[in-house]
Amino acid sequence: MNYDELAKEIMTIKSIEDSDKKVLNSVLKVALGSLVKGTKLEKIDGEYSIVGL
Numbered sequence: 001m002n003y004d005e006l007a008k009e010i011m012t013i014k015s016i017e018d019s020d021k022k023v024l025n026s027v028l029k030v031a032l033g034s035l036v037k038g039t040k041l042e043k044i045d046g047e048y049s050i051v052g053l
Helices: 001-012 016-035
Strands: 040-043 047-053
Touching: none
Parallel strands: none
Antiparallel strands: 040 047
């Protein structure tokens, strides 16, 4: 996932209900931290998976 795709996903999150945003924020923090550490986040069948490079 490149930064343009990530930005689109973040914009999508802005349209989701507040109760779901807390969960998604937590997932994004973990995913972004993993991206920096040499892994990447992939969306497979509508679900995110963190995959080693």
